[in-house]
Amino acid sequence: MLVNNMKFLLNRQFRCCIQTTSVRLLSTAVGGYSPQFKDNFKGNYDVIIAGGGMVGCSLACAMAKNSLLSNLRVLLLEASPESYYQPKPEYSNRVVALNQNTKSLMTSLNVWKHVENVRLQPVRYMQVWDASSDVMISFSSADMMDDDVAYIVENDLMLHAINTELLAVNSNINIVYNAKIQSYQLPKEAYPSTQSIVKMDNGDTYTCQLLIGADGANSAVRKAMGVQYLSWSYDQMGVVATLDLAEECTNTTAWQRWLPTGPIALLPLDSKRSSLVWCTWQDNAKQLLKLPEDQFVDALNDALWKQYPRSSSVETCTSWLSAGLKQAGMADGAARQLPPSVRGVAPASRAAFPLAFGHSTRYIAPGVALIGDAAHRVHPLAGQGVNLGFGDVKDLTELLAEAVYSGLDVAHPNWMQKYESVRQRHNVPTQVMIEVLHRLYTVDFLPVVLARSLGLQIANALQPIKKLIMAQAAT
Amino acid sequence: MWSYKLSRSVLKGTRNNGIMKLVWCSTQPAPATSATRIAHSTIDTSDVELFSKQMKDWWNPDGPMALLHTFNLLRVPFVRDGLVNTSQKDLQPLKDKKILDVGCGGGILSEGLARLGADVTGIDASKDLIALAHEHRNVDPKIANNKPIYINCTVEDHAKTVANHYDAVVASEVIEHVNNQELFVKSCIHALKPGGRIFITTPNRTRMSQLFVIFLSENVFNFIPKGAHQYEKFITPNELTFILERNDCHVELSYGILYNPVARTWDFSQYQHLQYAIQAVKLS
Numbered sequence: 001m002l003v004n005n006m007k008f009l010l011n012r013q014f015r016c017c018i019q020t021t022s023v024r025l026l027s028t029a030v031g032g033y034s035p036q037f038k039d040n041f042k043g044n045y046d047v048i049i050a051g052g053g054m055v056g057c058s059l060a061c062a063m064a065k066n067s068l069l070s071n072l073r074v075l076l077l078e079a080s081p082e083s084y085y086q087p088k089p090e091y092s093n094r095v096v097a098l099n100q101n102t103k104s105l106m107t108s109l110n111v112w113k114h115v116e117n118v119r120l121q122p123v124r125y126m127q128v129w130d131a132s133s134d135v136m137i138s139f140s141s142a143d144m145m146d147d148d149v150a151y152i153v154e155n156d157l158m159l160h161a162i163n164t165e166l167l168a169v170n171s172n173i174n175i176v177y178n179a180k181i182q183s184y185q186l187p188k189e190a191y192p193s194t195q196s197i198v199k200m201d202n203g204d205t206y207t208c209q210l211l212i213g214a215d216g217a218n219s220a221v222r223k224a225m226g227v228q229y230l231s232w233s234y235d236q237m238g239v240v241a242t243l244d245l246a247e248e249c250t251n252t253t254a255w256q257r258w259l260p261t262g263p264i265a266l267l268p269l270d271s272k273r274s275s276l277v278w279c280t281w282q283d284n285a286k287q288l289l290k291l292p293e294d295q296f297v298d299a300l301n302d303a304l305w306k307q308y309p310r311s312s313s314v315e316t317c318t319s320w321l322s323a324g325l326k327q328a329g330m331a332d333g334a335a336r337q338l339p340p341s342v343r344g345v346a347p348a349s350r351a352a353f354p355l356a357f358g359h360s361t362r363y364i365a366p367g368v369a370l371i372g373d374a375a376h377r378v379h380p381l382a383g384q385g386v387n388l389g390f391g392d393v394k395d396l397t398e399l400l401a402e403a404v405y406s407g408l409d410v411a412h413p414n415w416m417q418k419y420e421s422v423r424q425r426h427n428v429p430t431q432v433m434i435e436v437l438h439r440l441y442t443v444d445f446l447p448v449v450l451a452r453s454l455g456l457q458i459a460n461a462l463q464p465i466k467k468l469i470m471a472q473a474a475t
Numbered sequence: 476m477w478s479y480k481l482s483r484s485v486l487k488g489t490r491n492n493g494i495m496k497l498v499w500c501s502t503q504p505a506p507a508t509s510a511t512r513i514a515h516s517t518i519d520t521s522d523v524e525l526f527s528k529q530m531k532d533w534w535n536p537d538g539p540m541a542l543l544h545t546f547n548l549l550r551v552p553f554v555r556d557g558l559v560n561t562s563q564k565d566l567q568p569l570k571d572k573k574i575l576d577v578g579c580g581g582g583i584l585s586e587g588l589a590r591l592g593a594d595v596t597g598i599d600a601s602k603d604l605i606a607l608a609h610e611h612r613n614v615d616p617k618i619a620n621n622k623p624i625y626i627n628c629t630v631e632d633h634a635k636t637v638a639n640h641y642d643a644v645v646a647s648e649v650i651e652h653v654n655n656q657e658l659f660v661k662s663c664i665h666a667l668k669p670g671g672r673i674f675i676t677t678p679n680r681t682r683m684s685q686l687f688v689i690f691l692s693e694n695v696f697n698f699i700p701k702g703a704h705q706y707e708k709f710i711t712p713n714e715l716t717f718i719l720e721r722n723d724c725h726v727e728l729s730y731g732i733l734y735n736p737v738a739r740t741w742d743f744s745q746y747q748h749l750q751y752a753i754q755a756v757k758l759s
């Protein structure tokens with residue numbers, strides 16, 4: 001009864017209002033809000049990418065190269081000045097290990113050849129061993145159908161290669177350097193419009209339908225989204241440096257040793273040089289930066305070679321297991337190779353970066369998506385950080401292109417939800433794995449040392465497990 | 476299946492404790508008298524507010540019409556891939572394709588197709604919905620040069636004025652409401668060019684669809700208004716295929732359609748017992 005009355009009432013009202021509404025009124029009712037700040041209004045874009053680090057730039061490049069997205073008006077805002085890359089004989093101290101997935105993405109974007117034209121070092125063998133027990137696990141090209149395990153590339157070269165390609169394609173991508181974003185005004189819901197307002201510190205403003213937060217671990221876009229961010233500091237820093245090796249060698253091995261203070265890694269650069277990533281407690285890191293060069297090199301060689309006190313029970317168990325594995329005809333982990341000695345450190349190449357874990361519980365909000373370190377931050381122990389970000393770029397471009405090809409808006413919730421779930425399904429387990437490794441290895445508690453040593457031995461002996469680890473790390 | 480009902484109802488959605496109550500209104504054309512009210516010059520702001528609320532209800536992708544919006548994600552590519560098959564993808568795959576959207580409602584599917592470049596004509600028996608659709612075509616700048624044309628009529632009447640004209644006729648969630656299904660299909664085919672394609676989506680007539688489409692959706696979950704469906708009017712894929720082939724069409728594809736209420740997505744599947752989609756080509 002009541003329903004019937006209501007039906008009548010509403011139906012009548014509805015009819016009236018349809019017919020009395022003009023187009024002009026309609027556009028105020030459902031159209032986007034027009035910016036009031038006319039003086040400094042610098043334009044409306046389909047997409048604004050906030051942050052032109054490696055991840056933000058590669059997204060711009062991937063969008064420019066995709067025939068379905070190349071019509072979008074895209075603006076890339078980067079706080080730092082435009083950098084001009086000059087190949088130098090000495091290596092930069094900031095390098096990343098890139099996996100096969102990143103290589104194929106960059107090859108498809110034509111970026112990889114610019115890296116190859118300058119320099120990169122393939123990693124064909126990787127050895128990870130535990131200072132507390134000498135148990136080790138190794139990964140080699142032979143395990144992955146003779147593909148390289150990873151590639152070591154300098155950050156600035158990578159960025160240069162991406163930008164070279166970005167500028168080479170004649171696209172609708174605008175880039176503004178020295179563009180410091182001050183604040184964001186984001187839409188509360190996807191309807192009526194997903195328009196975001198981006199305010200710069202010089203008073204300029206831009207608007208866009210889709211805002212991409214590629215502004216790194218301290219992402220202001222993420223903060224403006226008001227999403228939950230799960231994070232903790234490791235109280236650790238990563239000390240980086242460019243190292244001269246004592247002896248020339250093919251140098252295609254990445255070495256990583258787990259010390260009680262954290263992992264130390266040597267990533268190959270060329271036959272004589274390697275790049276250091278040494279994760280350790282903050283005060284220790286600061287000390288290491290202050291040491292004179294020769295003492296730093298001594299400390300480093302110590303960290304790579306020094307015998308740490310062993311627990312005899314762990315020793316007994318691991319040697320018992322390795323005997324068992326040997327009998328079963330499996331890798332017993334005794335084939336451990338010896339790491340190189342370090343002769344010197346390149347002048348002024350030492351620096352330290354704080355390390356932290358971060359996970360944004362949401363990667364999306366109406367009209368906004370996060371990519372790269374803005375969405376997830378990991379300990380560098382597995383060399384995954386930027387690879388996860390490039391994975392975001394690949395999936396985001398594909399899903400957005402598919403959405404546009406289906407006639408959807410650039411900020412349609414459907415593809416954005418898919419993006420979030422696809423990426424979180426990949427990124428979160430990887431982050432958890434890295435976190436577990438980190439926690440396992442920064443304790444000295446006997447049962448843990450025992451368990452991780454035996455676990456590592458077994459993982460090393462079982463090819464399927466190794467393949468699984470590599471598959472997760474390669475994508 | 477639920478979505479369509481929403482489109483057909485002149486919808487009044489109110490959210491009550493998170494449960495949506497929909498009031499079903501007749502899809503009969505409105506009395507002719509109200510059509511003249513447009514001349515009034517004083518605009519009643521409460522009317523305007525109500526109108527924009529209507530617009531919002533229809534066009535907010537997360538609003539009461541969410542099912543219909545998400546259904547577009549399945550049927551727009553379905554029509555697109557039935558009409559164009561190219562590895563060279565571009566932004567206007569349906570450019571120059573003339574498409575008739577039968578039972579267009581507020582225009583959600585029509586605009587979806589227009590955004591891919593199609594020349595869309597939308598027809599609906601409801602004057603109110605045609606008015607709504609007609610207003611909304613001015614909103615999206617992406618279809619500014621390519622606005623769908625909306626006509627308040629039935630397909631039987633429309634077929635009297637056009638013959639062998641469209642590259643595609645789409646009847647999404649309509650046929651289960653018409654009284655003479657053979658005449659309906661005949662009229663659609665009449666408007667179609669030889670070689671053109673007809674796309675139909677509709678619920679199957681099975682115990683499963685009776686349970687899910689009618690009983691659960693209408694009475695338990697209130698997804699769609701009560702009484703929206705009559706089980707006897709549902710048509711099975713075999714019956715529909717038979718009608719199409721008897722009228723000079725060849726059925727090329729038929730898929731089952733499933734809705735995942737958790738992910739809120741529609742998917743094609745092998746399972747045709749709830750709802751299905753059929754694509755057929757007109758032979759001569």
Ligand SMILES: Cc1cc2nc3c(=O)[nH]c(=O)nc-3n(C[C@H](O)[C@H](O)[C@H](O)COP(=O)(O)OP(=O)(O)OC[C@H]3O[C@@H](n4cnc5c(N)ncnc54)[C@H](O)[C@@H]3O)c2cc1C
Pocket residue numbers: 050051052053054055056077078079080095096097098179180181182214215216217220238239240277353354371372373374380382383384385386387388389
């Ligand atoms: C010691 C160390 C070693 C690492 N090793 C590896 C490795 O081996 N392999 C690997 O894959 N990853 C590694 N990583 C991680 C990797 O460096 C990061 O994941 C990667 O740099 C993230 O890229 P991004 O583009 O997301 O963020 P960023 O590089 O942080 O870029 C963010 C950009 O946004 C800009 N920006 C920020 N705020 C604003 C603003 N308000 N206005 C305008 N612009 C703004 C910044 O200027 C910056 O250019 C390592 C990290 C560390 C610290």
